[in-house]
Amino acid sequence: MKLKMMYSYLNSDINIIERELESTIEAQSPLLRQASLHTLRAGGKRIRPVFVLLGGKFGDYDINVIKNVAVPLELIHMASLVHDDVIDDAELRRGQPTIKAKWDNRIAMYTGDYIFARALELIGEIKEPIAHRILADTIVQLSVGEIEQIKDKYNFDQNLKNYFRRIKRKTALLIATSCQLGAVASGVEEKDHKNLYRFGYYVGMSFQITDDVLDFTGTEQELGKPAGGDLLQGNITLPVLYAMNNDAIRNKIINVHENSSRAEMDEIITMIKQSGAIEKSLDISDRYLAKALDILEKLPQNKAKKTLRDIAKFIGKRKY
Amino acid sequence: MIHLQDFHTTIERVRDQLSKKLFHSYLFQNIEAPVVDEDKLLFLVSFLHQLGLSKDEIDNYSVTTMLLQIALDTHENVQNSIPEEESSGLKHRQLTVLAGTYYSGLFYQQLAHANDIEMITTLAAGVKEVNEHKISVYRKDSDAIDKLMNSVKLVESSLFSRIADQFGVVEWKDLLTNVMFVKRMIDEENRFLQSGSSIVFDGLKKLSFPRNNQELAKISSEQQKYLLSICERYIDFSINIIEAAIKKLPAMENLTKERLDEILGQNRSINKKTLEEG
Numbered sequence: 156m157k158l159k160m161m162y163s164y165l166n167s168d169i170n171i172i173e174r175e176l177e178s179t180i181e182a183q184s185p186l187l188r189q190a191s192l193h194t195l196r197a198g199g200k201r202i203r204p205v206f207v208l209l210g211g212k213f214g215d216y217d218i219n220v221i222k223n224v225a226v227p228l229e230l231i232h233m234a235s236l237v238h239d240d241v242i243d244d245a246e247l248r249r250g251q252p253t254i255k256a257k258w259d260n261r262i263a264m265y266t267g268d269y270i271f272a273r274a275l276e277l278i279g280e281i282k283e284p285i286a287h288r289i290l291a292d293t294i295v296q297l298s299v300g301e302i303e304q305i306k307d308k309y310n311f312d313q314n315l316k317n318y319f320r321r322i323k324r325k326t327a328l329l330i331a332t333s334c335q336l337g338a339v340a341s342g343v344e345e346k347d348h349k350n351l352y353r354f355g356y357y358v359g360m361s362f363q364i365t366d367d368v369l370d371f372t373g374t375e376q377e378l379g380k381p382a383g384g385d386l387l388q389g390n391i392t393l394p395v396l397y398a399m400n401n402d403a404i405r406n407k408i409i410n411v412h413e414n415s416s417r418a419e420m421d422e423i424i425t426m427i428k429q430s431g432a433i434e435k436s437l438d439i440s441d442r443y444l445a446k447a448l449d450i451l452e453k454l455p456q457n458k459a460k461k462t463l464r465d466i467a468k469f470i471g472k473r474k475y
Numbered sequence: 476m477i478h479l480q481d482f483h484t485t486i487e488r489v490r491d492q493l494s495k496k497l498f499h500s501y502l503f504q505n506i507e508a509p510v511v512d513e514d515k516l517l518f519l520v521s522f523l524h525q526l527g528l529s530k531d532e533i534d535n536y537s538v539t540t541m542l543l544q545i546a547l548d549t550h551e552n553v554q555n556s557i558p559e560e561e562s563s564g565l566k567h568r569q570l571t572v573l574a575g576t577y578y579s580g581l582f583y584q585q586l587a588h589a590n591d592i593e594m595i596t597t598l599a600a601g602v603k604e605v606n607e608h609k610i611s612v613y614r615k616d617s618d619a620i621d622k623l624m625n626s627v628k629l630v631e632s633s634l635f636s637r638i639a640d641q642f643g644v645v646e647w648k649d650l651l652t653n654v655m656f657v658k659r660m661i662d663e664e665n666r667f668l669q670s671g672s673s674i675v676f677d678g679l680k681k682l683s684f685p686r687n688n689q690e691l692a693k694i695s696s697e698q699q700k701y702l703l704s705i706c707e708r709y710i711d712f713s714i715n716i717i718e719a720a721i722k723k724l725p726a727m728e729n730l731t732k733e734r735l736d737e738i739l740g741q742n743r744s745i746n747k748k749t750l751e752e753g
Contacts, residue, residue, distance in 0.1 A: 242569045279595055295584050298577040
C-alpha cells in the first residue's frame with residue numbers, strides 16, 4: 156500500500172492544511188510571495204502535519220485548533236529546507252530549482268526567515284505553554300544538530316554516540332514533536348502525549364538510519380543523485396561507521412574527500428556493501444522500529460493508532 | 476527617574492546575559508563573534524526601564540529582542556558568492572546561516588520557557604515585517620522615495636516598534652523608529668561618500684534618475700548632491716519627530732541622552748560638511 160493511502164481518511168483535513176499553508180505565506184512583497192509559494196508548491200510528503208493530525212486523534216480533535224500546530228511545523232520544516240539549500244549550495248530540490256538558484260542566497264535567507272516568523276506567529280494561537288516549550292527546545296536542538304553535522308564532517312574518528320545524537324537532532328526530534336504537539340493541542344493527557352513523542356522519536360531514528368542505508372543501496376534513479384553522496388560530502392553515517400571496523404575499508408574511507416573520484420567512491424561503496432555494515436545498520440533500524448511499535452501498544456485503541464503502526468512499518472522498510 | 480547606577484547595572488546585566496546566550500564554542504572558533512548593536516541595546520533598555528517593568532521582564536525582553544536582532548544581522552552577512560581566495564569560505568557561509576538560525580531559536584526558547592506567548596507573536600510579526608522590507612530594499616522595488624525610506628525604517632526598527640506598540644507608548648515608538656532610521660541613514664551616507672556604494676543610495680538613484688544606468692560611484696557630483704539632499708530631508712524630518720518625542724517623555728538617563736545628542740550631532744556635522752564641500 157502507498158503511504159498516502161494509509162491516511163486517506165485524513166484527506167479533507169490535509170487539504171485544509173494545504174490551503175492554510177498557502178494563505179499563511181501571503182506576503183506583501185510579490186517576490187517574497189512568489190519565493191515562498193515556490194517552496195511550498197515544490198511539494199513534499201507533508202509527513203509532519205500528518206503526524207500532528209494523528210497525534211490529535213488521541214484527544215479532543217478539532218481541525219480548526221490543530222491546524223495551528225500542523226501548519227507551523229510544516230513551515231518550520233520548509234524554512235529549514237530553504238536555508239539548507241544555501242548551506243549545501245544546492246541547485247535543485249525535488250527536481251525544482253531552489254530559491255537560492257532561482258534568485259540568490261540573500262533572497263533565500265530573507266524567505267527562510269520570513270517563513271519561520273510566520274510559523275511562530277501562527278503557533279502563537281496555541282495557548283498551552285508546554286507546546287511552546289517543547290517546540291522551542293526542538294528548534295534549538297535542530298540547529299545545534301546542524302552545527303554538529305558540519306563540525307563532524309570528514310571526522311572519521313567519531314563514534315556511534317555522535318551519529319545517534321546527530322540523527323536524533325536532525326530528524327527524529329521534529330517527528331517526535333509533531334506527534335506530541337498534535338496530542339497536546341487536543342488535550343491528550345501527559346502520559347499519552349509523552350508516549351506519542353517516544354513513538355515519533357523511534358520512528359524518526361529508524362527512518363533516518365534507513366535513509367542513510369539507502370544512500371549506499373539505492374540507484375541513482377531512485378536517489379536522484381549518485382550513491383554514496385553523503386560520504387562524499389563528509390557525512391559519516393551508520394553503515395560507514397560499521398564498515399570502518401574493518402581496517403582495510405577504514406584505510407580507504409579515511410581518504411575520502413569532496414573531490415574523490417567516482418571510481419574511488421564506487422570501490423568504497425562495494426566494500427561497504429560486502430562488509431555486512433548494511434545488514435547491521437538495518438538491524439538497528441528494525442530495533443528502533445520495534446521500540447516504536449511497542450510504545451504504540453501503550454496508547455488507547457483507535458483508528459489513528461493503526462495508521463501510525465502502518466506508517467511506521469512503511470517508512471522503516473521503504474526501498475527508496 | 477531611575478538612578479544612574481541602577482541603569483548602568485541593568486545594561487551590564489543584560490549585556491552579560493546576552494553574551495552567555497550567544498556563546499557557542501564551535502561557532503566562536505570558526506566565524507566572527509556576533510556583533511551587539513550597543514545603541515539598540517541602550518535605547519531598548521532605556522525604554523523598558525522607563526516603563527517601570529520588573530527586573531525579569533526587562534531582562535527577558537531586552538535579551539530576546541537583541542537575540543532576534545543579532546539573528547537577523549547574522550543572516551545579513553550571508554553572501555551570494557564566496558571570494559575564490561577564501562578556501563574556508565563555504566564552511567564560513569554554512570556556519571553563518573546556522574548561527575543566525577540558532578540565535579533566533581534561542582529567542583523563542585527563552586520566551587517559551589517564560590510562558591510569554593504574546594511577546595513571541597509580537598516579535599515574530601516584527602521579523603516577518605523586517606524581511607518583507609529587506610527584500611524590497613534589496614531588490615530596489617519601491618516605486619516611490621517615501622516607500623523606500625519607509626522600508627529602511629521598518630528594517631531597522633520593526634522589532635522595537637512592535638514592542639513599543641505592545642505597551643502602547645507612542646512617544647517611545649516614534650523615538651526608537653526614528654533614531655534607528657537616522658543612524659542607518661548616516662551610515663548609508665558615509666558609505667556612499669567614502670566608497671560610492673550604498674544599497675539605499677542605489678535605490679534612491681534608481682527612483683531619482685531612472686534613465687541613468689551608470690554605477691552609483693560614477694554619477695555626477697550634482698546628482699550626488701541631489702541624492703544627499705533627499706537623504707538629509709528625511710533625516711531632518713526624523714530628527715524633528717525625535718525632538719518632539721523627547722519633549723513628551725519623562726527625563727531620560729544621562730547615558731541615553733548623551734548618546735542621542737551624539738547621533739543627532741554626528742548627522743549635522745556630516746550634513747554641513749558634505750553640502751558645503753559638495
